[in-house]
Amino acid sequence: MRSSNASRVQQRHLKDERLEARISPAQKRILERAASMRGATLTDFVLASAQEAAVKTIKEFEILSLCNEAREVFVKALINPPAPNKALRAAAARYKKHRRS
Numbered sequence: 001m002r003s004s005n006a007s008r009v010q011q012r013h014l015k016d017e018r019l020e021a022r023i024s025p026a027q028k029r030i031l032e033r034a035a036s037m038r039g040a041t042l043t044d045f046v047l048a049s050a051q052e053a054a055v056k057t058i059k060e061f062e063i064l065s066l067c068n069e070a071r072e073v074f075v076k077a078l079i080n081p082p083a084p085n086k087a088l089r090a091a092a093a094r095y096k097k098h099r100r101s
Contacts, residue, residue, distance in 0.1 A: 023031075028042075035045030084092070 032042050035042045
């Protein structure tokens with residue numbers, strides 16, 4: 001029994017932040033209906049849904065950020081291409097020789 005009380009105390013400490021929102025009666029009804037379908041409390045349903053949306057949003061923005069960085073590198077390479085290295089020059093020479101044949 002003691003470990004169960006300790007567990008509840010630990011959970012209480014983990015959940016010491018509070019979030020409040022004012023919603024319309026229609027919004028509350030639809031959230032309650034969805035929570036009921038999942039077999040969850042309204043609070044658990046709202047928190048799980050909000051967390052899922054938050055994680056998805058963060059991932060999308062991180063991907064966009066990486067895309068923007070990649071685009072910037074690509075555009076810089078187009079505007080200021082690096083000088084051809086030895087391997088590229090050799091490949092170009094082989095290509096030219098092959099085209100003449």
